Amino acid sequence: MPGTRDHDPLVIEEFQGWWVRGDPESAPSDHFIKADNIQYFHSGVETRDGIISYIENLPSPNTLKPIRIYNYTTQIGQSLLVLSEGGKIYHVKAGVILGPILTIAAMEDFGFVAINGRAYITPFKTYTNASGEKYQLGIQNEFLYVYLGDGTLARKAAGPPPTGAALSVVHGAGLAGNDTGLHLIAVVYETDTGFLTALGPEVFGQLVFDGTHEITVSNIPVSPNAYVKKRHLVSTKAIIDYNGDQKGYQFFFIPGGTIPDNVTTTKTGSFFDIDLISDASHLIDNFSEIPSGVALNTYHSRLVIVGEFGTTETLTGLPPGITDNRSIARVSNPGEPESISKIDGLLICPLDGNPLTNVQEFRDVLYLFKHVRTYAYSDNYDVPSTWQEEILDQGIGAPVHGIASVLDTGGVNTDFLLIVDWSGLMLFNGTYAQPEMSWKIEDFWRGLNRQEFNLLQIVNDSINKKIWITLPNPFRKMLLHADYSDGMNAKEIKWARWIFDTQVNTITLIETDRLILGAKGPVL
């Protein structure tokens, strides 16, 4: 049939989504110049799904005004950690609001990672420099916290070493063999998260073993903290020519030297030096309180925390003009997320004035991000401070919530990362793919307020091939939505905006692919 008034019919095979690039007249005919509150399905488009309340029984008055939510996977199921106004973190489990499990008035946001069913929480806030630029760092003199997932209060991760009166070590009446010579003996606390504290008390016990009698240790410190569940005795091997520096020797866990409570103050036993195998010396250098940062993640069973402002302890002795530890990443010992060495458990990124913002493992490589920098580190199975650095990209980075968490697991999809960058939504598969995934909506993306990229949070539903991104002001009523069911590339991805009558601050996926919105309304 001929076209009306010389216009040929236009055949549209597929809706290709929102187009905000250049003049609206330049939009391809199969794209929308406005695509609000719609979602895509195969060969079609429809009004987006509605939303419903996630919690039926809200407290009265409703104190839940979410700023940040994370999917918190415990060993018995999934739940949510919710930072609400006032610096209060709640645990929402099975429709019940527990807590607040942590209250820090200055906390504007928090980073989170779940390890072994426990939640590690780092409070952070936004600072403004002399140029008016905003950036995020852990709160000064605040720390990493651990929450057990049971509704009890979160506490500082790690823990202080034993303190109190000098440890007493004497020979007992019983006969038992041991190696003669001077031995130093100390005590280590073990917390309910398995963390082993530094050695204590302040004055270790010492005794010249006679080789024939058992050893009795008394004045064993008792922790005032209920989370200390066990104590361990540690000892040096026989010391020749002791120089008086009690921490200058290697300590080992004494076989049979575990006290499985926080009550007993005396322990009797004996051991030979050859039985001292398990090293405890590294505990001396561990943080008893771990400085807070902006982002947490895991790498080779290690906990990594980046974006530290610092504490009184870590801010001493800095070079002139340096006021924080913004380029330091702290890395724990393998399998011990709270065990972070002050000496060698760190990575120092190039000191370019920009703070570290994010951290992610991908294909066995640890990536650290700043706003427009990407660095790569590989585990050489030595202490972290020896890991070699590779500067991957000096033009692309990620904000504090700018790496897509995938489904309800977080982190990496099968073979790529989705990263929010000032230049666009980037596909990262070891290198950054170009053009960026947000190429079709480049004008909109470039118009986003860079000062508030910390408000962008991205989740990736890889089953249904959909992406959602929260947005900065003045778009906080909106989510950016993308459908990549036709292909994960700049040409075939389809964009839309989802608009609500409330301010959507934060999003996450739970129960595999159920999108949860944390909102604080209304919007004036």
Next chain:
Amino acid sequence: MAITAIANHVDLILSNDNRGTAVPPVVFPGINPTNAFSWSIWVRATTNLPTWVTGHNCQDGSQIIIYSDGTSWFLNVRNGATTVTNFPMIPIVVGRWTLFCVSKNGPDLTIYSAVEAPLADHPELTPVTLSLIAAASYTIDSPLYNFIIVVMGNADYSCFKFWNAVLTRAQFEAQAQSFDATGSPAPIWASPLRTPGDLSSIANPYTGFNWGAGHAYNLITPADSLRIVTGFGFDDPAYMSFNSYCPTWVYPLTDVNFTVNPGLSPLVPTTYESPQLVQFRDVGSVPFIDYQIQSIKYYGFPYSVPPGWAHSETWGVYFDENGGKFNPISNTIYRFEPDTVVDIPGGPITPNNMYKWKFGAQFTYQPTTPQQATAAAHLSHPLLLVTYLGFPTGIPFSAESDLSGLFAVAKLGAVLDRYNNSVELKIPDPTIRTAYIGE
């Protein structure tokens, strides 16, 4: 469902059973300020229970009321607290459509009525002959806040038409036979189908200005509850340029009918509080700026249900945003009867805190000797009447607690955004509903 028309826009707002679950207002242009206007509506009583069709001047409490006592349609005219006239117009035939035509030209009020022919094969096409019910002058006008409110229950309604002109009997009759939105003069606004709930046929909503939150509606339910408010003296959206105040209604979150029945009349005058409390939410009408607000008043319909000794006075009960309680019974400005709009004590209540306030009712019973069984006291249809200078925001506003929290995307067919406390809002302005390629 309620329909509110103010100056040259008409808002559709849910009320009654669905109060608080509103889709935002839909706005219709074209109603110009005038002192001369007419309207007509078809009504069909479904039971012999009382029902209302009310014309109401909300500024001074004067009212033009059409109501049913179950057997007849009555005209009741009030000048403030004083009843000017009250008489039965025509008997009610349950199940039969009745047409009321009302014109008002300054103080002159004229009312016509007609009942459809019975047993007609196509009653909707059967001509009706209007009868003059009343033609009189009543000085019940307020120069600015001159509203019509139509409240209906226990009846079907349809085919509401409105003109910025005084229609003659012939013009009304011509319109009565014409179930469309044309005719001479053409209605400013009309729902032309004479079928129950035909207000859903309203077309051409005004979507300009800053009503960006989206104003549209899909369905008017329930069919037996309708409130229509029309008014003049305002030039929406140019309130500011005319420097006139704009009244608007703020609706309850949940349907409530405050009621209490003490059982026996007291020995001394006694006031009883009803246990119900309610909060309000707005669908985009009230600006958030305190100084733009002229007044916020509490509105409701007090009544008692016989038999028994009826209460004598109805008062409000108020809890401010901090939980402070106010339950005055000493000053008549807080008394509902005979006025239906009362001042709000304490606070002050503002557009920024009114969504956190809780409202209730209390009822005063006078003593009798000997004591008698009491009739249940009621206050229904609670509303807030907010008068402000400026523009409607177009942004639905509810208590922060309603829109704050955790929400889940509901797959498979949820057509609304459902927030806390059963607050339902339309998905704002989807670019497209559903479209398939290749079909």
